[in-house]
Amino acid sequence: MVTQKVTSLDVARLAGVSQSAVSRVFTPGASASQKTVAKVRKAADELGYRPNFLARAVVSGKSRIIGLVVAYLNNQFYPEALEKLTNKLQERGYHVLVFMASHQAGNIDNVIEEILDFQVDGIIAASVALSSDLSDRCLAAGVPxxxxxxxxxxxxxxxxxSDNIAGGRKAAEFLLAGGHKKIGYIAGWEGASTQRDREAGFRAALHDAGAELHARGVGNFTSEQSRAATLEMFASDPPDAVFVANDHMAIAVMDTLRFELGLRIPEDVSVVGYDDVAVAAWPTYSLTTVRQPANRMVAETVDILLSKIEGPDVGPHRLEIDGPLIVRGSARIPEGWKT
Known part of the structure; x- marks a missing residue:
């Protein structure tokens, strides 16, 4: 037996209101009296009615859906940031569709094309890069x-x-103030602007102090490659301190140093990370790290995107937000340093 789909007209008849009133009740931000809302929702519940947002998007040209693209979720920073982004967008009356894309493979173009098929009002791309052709495609589609x-x-x-260059400088200045002479760096994925800028700031601060990078490895933002980079870096002439391009890798570095190489942290080697994810504060790690100000980054991202949705002529906006160095126990604390 095939059950006929309930429509907004059915709800309007049962509630004793117009079809447009039903539409207003289910449109975020639209105006409707409390009495009308109560009648419409009661009728909708009785009939089992659910509004078709995608169909409405075809008619109105606005879906109130944001496409959210993320490269990976193994780094704890991203699940937390995506939750904050989703909550903030929902507060503003938008729905979120999440799409996964590799941060290294070239499939991001296909993912964005798929998102555009869903008639989204805007796109947030978290830790992924786009080709110039794809940027032009989104612009031509009117999707900011x-x-x-x-x-x-x-x-x-x-x-x-976050202000990645400033963050890298803070990590270097802290390690130098702690008297470290042989400082290493474990990089993330070389194609990421975050990796590039954190290393640039770190190296610049070392150079300004008349120091040089003692050793460099590539962890590619993965635990496995960070472990391998650590073993190679400490095989001969090991550093006495390591700055790691994010906390996800830094945790793997610390585990490798302690449990495979038998080194003490920070007595034998200091470790500094970047992000300040939740696990960084666990007593097991007590990781000194540069904090990404996720709450403000999320708020600014949503504000910029919605301003572009509401005002198509709004120009591009770039923002770098400074984050503090969070001093814990994984690195030698310089004498007189204010924590």
Whole structure:
């Protein structure tokens, strides 16, 4: 037996209101009296009615759906940031569709094309980069986009990041103040702007102090490659301190140093990370790290995107937000340092 689909007209008849009143009740931000809302929702519940937002998007040209693209979720920073982004967008009356894309493979173009098929009002791309052709495609489709925790050379692309160069400088200055002479660095994925800028700031601060990088490895933002980079770095002439491009890798580095190489942290080697994810504060790690100000980054990202949705002529906006160095127990604390 085939059950006929309940329509908004059915709800309007049962509630004794117009079909447009039903539409207003189920449209975020639309005006409807409490009495009308109560009658419509009661009728909808009795009939089992659910509004078809995608069909409404075809008619109105606005879906109130945001496409959220993320490269990976194994880094604890991203599940937390995505939760904050989703909550903030929902507070503003938008729904979120999440799409996964590899941060290294070239399939991001296909993912964005798929998102555009869903008639989204805007796109947030978290830690992924786009080709210039794809940026032009989104622009031509009238779909604004904001990069979250990434930047790229395209001046027309809006982006929100932490101040990665300043963060890298803070890590170097802290380790130098602690008297370290042989300082190593474990990099993330070389194609990421966050990796590039954190290393640039770190190296610049070392150079300003007349120091040089003692050793460098590549962890590629993965635990496995961070472990391998650590074993190689400490095989001969090991450093006495290591700055790691994010906390996800830093945790793997610390485990490798302690449980495979038998080194003490921070007595034998200091470790500093970047992000300040929840696990960094666990007593097991007590990781000194540069905090990404996720709450403000999320708020600014949503504000920029919605301003572009509401005002198509709004120009690109780039924002770098400074984050503090959070001093814990994984690195030698310089004498007189204020924590």
């Amino acid at each position: 986009m904001v990069l979250f925790n990434r930047v790229q050379d395209d001046p027309a692309m809006s982006a929100v990041t």
